[in-house]
Each structure stands twice: as structure tokens, then as C-alpha cells.
Amino acid sequence: MKWKPTELVLSTDSIKKLAEVEQLIGKVEGVQLSRPVPKLRQKNRAKLIRGSTGIEGNSCSVAQVEAIASGQPVALSKKEQLEIRNALEAYDALPSLDPFSVDSLLDAHRMLMGNGLLLVPGRFRQGPVEVYVTETKTRSMPAWETVGPSMEELFGYLKDGKDLMLIKSICFHFEFVSIHPFADGNGRVARLWQTRFLMEEHPVFEFLDVESMVFEQRAAYYRQICNAQDCGNVDCFVLFMLEQIRQSLCSLWENSAPSQNTHADRIPIAHQAFGKEVFSRKDYCRLFKTISPATASRDLSAGVASGALKRAGDKRTAVYRFVEHVSSKA
Ligand SMILES: Nc1ncnc2c1ncn2[C@@H]1O[C@H](COP(=O)(O)OP(=O)(O)OP(=O)(O)O)[C@@H](O)[C@H]1O
Structure with missing residues (x-):
């Protein structure tokens, strides 16, 4: 059967x-x-x-x-x-x-x-x-x-x-x-x-x-x-x-x-995920589904301030890219 x-x-x-x-x-x-x-x-x-x-x-x-x-x-x-x-x-x-x-x-x-x-x-x-x-x-x-x-x-x-x-x-x-x-x-x-x-x-x-x-x-x-x-x-x-x-x-x-609860933990993960690619805050939020857009903005600003990230554009049009040869720790 x-x-x-x-x-x-x-x-x-x-x-x-x-x-x-x-x-x-x-x-x-x-x-x-x-x-x-x-x-x-x-x-x-x-x-x-x-x-x-x-x-x-x-x-x-x-x-x-x-x-x-x-x-x-x-x-x-x-x-x-x-x-x-x-x-x-x-x-x-x-x-x-x-x-x-x-x-x-x-x-x-x-x-x-x-x-x-x-x-x-x-x-x-x-x-x-x-x-x-x-x-x-x-x-x-x-x-x-x-x-x-x-x-x-x-x-x-x-x-x-x-x-x-x-x-x-x-x-x-x-x-x-x-x-x-x-x-x-x-x-x-x-x-x-x-x-x-x-x-x-x-x-x-x-x-x-x-x-x-x-x-x-x-x-x-x-x-x-x-x-x-x-x-x-x-x-x-x-x-x-x-x-x-x-x-x-x-x-x-x-x-x-x-170990993944602060921006200092998330930024290296984002670096691994995006590599040299340009990404937006929306892409970042998609990567860390549990954080709010405001937290994402704070993370990205901290990344820029530390020199790990470069920003192009402003506010809603802003996009980011990781800077090579610079520590990605924000
Ligand atoms: N009453 C049952 N009827 C059918 N399958 C069963 C029954 N009880 C256990 N099994 C399954 O059969 C497996 C054992 O079958 P078999 O020896 O072919 O698989 P195996 O991969 O060689 O062994 P194992 O799963 O023990 O490593 C068990 O691991 C379980 O998944």
C-alpha cells in the first residue's frame, strides 16, 4: 500500500x-x-x-x-x-x-x-x-x-x-x-x-x-x-x-x-554585511529588524563620527559606505 x-x-x-x-x-x-x-x-x-x-x-x-x-x-x-x-x-x-x-x-x-x-x-x-x-x-x-x-x-x-x-x-x-x-x-x-x-x-x-x-x-x-x-x-x-x-x-x-545590543556591536556586523556597498538607513533597518529608525540614525551618525562610515546626501537621501582600512568600531 x-x-x-x-x-x-x-x-x-x-x-x-x-x-x-x-x-x-x-x-x-x-x-x-x-x-x-x-x-x-x-x-x-x-x-x-x-x-x-x-x-x-x-x-x-x-x-x-x-x-x-x-x-x-x-x-x-x-x-x-x-x-x-x-x-x-x-x-x-x-x-x-x-x-x-x-x-x-x-x-x-x-x-x-x-x-x-x-x-x-x-x-x-x-x-x-x-x-x-x-x-x-x-x-x-x-x-x-x-x-x-x-x-x-x-x-x-x-x-x-x-x-x-x-x-x-x-x-x-x-x-x-x-x-x-x-x-x-x-x-x-x-x-x-x-x-x-x-x-x-x-x-x-x-x-x-x-x-x-x-x-x-x-x-x-x-x-x-x-x-x-x-x-x-x-x-x-x-x-x-x-x-x-x-x-x-x-x-x-x-x-x-x-553582544549585539549596542551600535558598537551592530556597526561591525553591518560592515560584514554591506562590505564596500553603498547602503541607506532603510537597508540598515532591514539588517537589524528590531531597532527603530531613530536608533538606526544614531548608529549611523556614530559610525560617521568615528570615521568608520562616509555619508553622502542629506536626511532622507543620505547613503553610507564603509571606509576601508579604518576600524569599523564606532
Ligand atoms: N517506530 C519507528 N518506526 C519507524 N522509524 C523509527 C521508529 N522508531 C525510530 N525510528 C527511526 O528510525 C531510525 C533508525 O533507523 P536506521 O537505523 O535506518 O537509521 P540510522 O540513521 O542508521 O540510525 P540512527 O537514526 O539511529 O542514527 C531512528 O533514528 C528513528 O529516526
Whole structure:
């Protein structure tokens, strides 16, 4: 039987959590945390790879992932090192993958499970598969013959479904693991694809570390997949994943936001964003969505006074440009 979407009746808790997450995304984007500073990005990338591979039992630490990324030796089994190198490759390639293409998803599976981890990476399974739902009990996944058509349908939902992006990404994750299209690597691909899909609307997801949150809650993660399958409503899994996303957004906010509250913090960020380009106060406000036009004017005047910025034109026609070779600190 081909895939049919599982019902989603959102509970009040999920609706509240969704609003909270949307609000946090707005806050994070408002202070331009969409591309966190490089050091934090690298750290988050290492943490999320530890998280995603750790769910399957890879014993690596964040420091070991960082060491592998920079080519240093680590005391891990060959298989564990390969899993990490493959994950690093797949997460690096994320922006180039098309979230709406089944072929791209197969490429992702090839990267994650290639180099000898799986006999035929990048191919849907050609046989039955079961997952453990308790230590002793297994559950059969849908017949392998249905996988191809089911995946086409599921990607149709991803492309044309009417749900909000956040909800779609979580429902995709759930339906994907319930179809279990691969012989192995289903969880890793599901988590990677959820990230890829969310990046399409919110670039911050490329660097958010949702995987670590799921890793720390892996027993609940498995339980909520089972619960949703048993009761035929994805809501409990949606609520669980929204909470993991909320926590990773909070963590990003706490680690980065406090240093971006004054003009002295914002001017260097603007310098990074505009480079040598000419920009207006309106462009500056678009960059820092939470500040008022008056605050933007004060920032820009301070930038001009410090010599970091040059102004041309006056009042409403004023435009600005960063002066090279001069400290951009206002
Ligand atoms: N009841 C269930 N039905 C379908 N999928 C499930 C169920 N419980 C857990 N899963 C998913 O299946 C994944 C395990 O499948 P598989 O071993 O193919 O993936 P993996 O990527 O190799 O492992 P892991 O996700 O543990 O790293 C889990 O991570 C989870 O996403």
C-alpha cells in the first residue's frame, strides 16, 4: 500500500509551541544571527554531527568531531570515523542539495552512508526492514515495493502541502522514518533533510544544533515516533520536535545575542554585511529588524563620527559606505 499522510490534529500545546518558535526565529533573525559568527558555526556543526551520529551509537565527542574535521588523528573505530567524515561531507554539501528533489535526497544518503558504510548507498531498499520499538519488540516497515511511489508522494507534500514550513518539515521527518526507505541510515537522512528543508526559509537552521537536542532526548524521540504511529496523529511528535527546535534557538540566542545590543556591536556586523556597498538607513533597518529608525540614525551618525562610515546626501537621501582600512568600531 502506498503512503498516505498520517492525520495531524494540532493540540493547544503544539499551537502555543509553534507560536513560541516562530517568535524566536523572528528574534534571532532580527539581530542577524542567521549566519552566526564562524567559530560558533563550526562548534554547532561539530555538536550536531556528534548528536546525529551519536543517536545510532557512535561514541564520538564534539572535540573528536572537530579533530576529524581538521584532519587530526582520533581514538575511534574506523567505522565511527567514517560515519563522522561522511556526515561532515553531507552537512557541508547541504546548501547545494535541492530539498524538493528525490535525487538530491539519494545523493545525501550516498554521502552519509557511502565509502563502505553500506553496500549500496544512495538506493532505496530492495527488501523488508524492521525497527526495534523496545529492546525485544520489532515493528515491520512498509513493503519495499511501495517505497519509490511513497517517496514521490511524500515529496509532493513537501512541495505543495499547505502546512506551515515548520510543521511540514516535522511531518516529513515522521513520514520519512515511517516509510523507512533505506536499509540503514534512515534517521540520519531524516534529520539532515528536515534541516535542509527549514534552511530554505530560515538560513539559521543550517547552523542550529537541533540534532544534539534530539540526541539528548533520544529515548523520548523513539517513543514519540511510536506514539504517533500508534495513535494515528503526528501531534505528539510535532510537539516534541518543536520543543527541540525551541531549545536550540534559545541556546543560539543565549550564546550570541547579548553582544549585539549596542551600535558598537551592530556597526561591525553591518560592515560584514554591506562590505564596500553603498547602503541607506532603510537597508540598515532591514539588517537589524528590531531597532527603530531613530536608533538606526544614531548608529549611523556614530559610525560617521568615528570615521568608520562616509555619508553622502542629506536626511532622507543620505547613503553610507564603509571606509576601508579604518576600524569599523564606532
Ligand atoms: N517506530 C519507528 N518506526 C519507524 N522509524 C523509527 C521508529 N522508531 C525510530 N525510528 C527511526 O528510525 C531510525 C533508525 O533507523 P536506521 O537505523 O535506518 O537509521 P540510522 O540513521 O542508521 O540510525 P540512527 O537514526 O539511529 O542514527 C531512528 O533514528 C528513528 O529516526
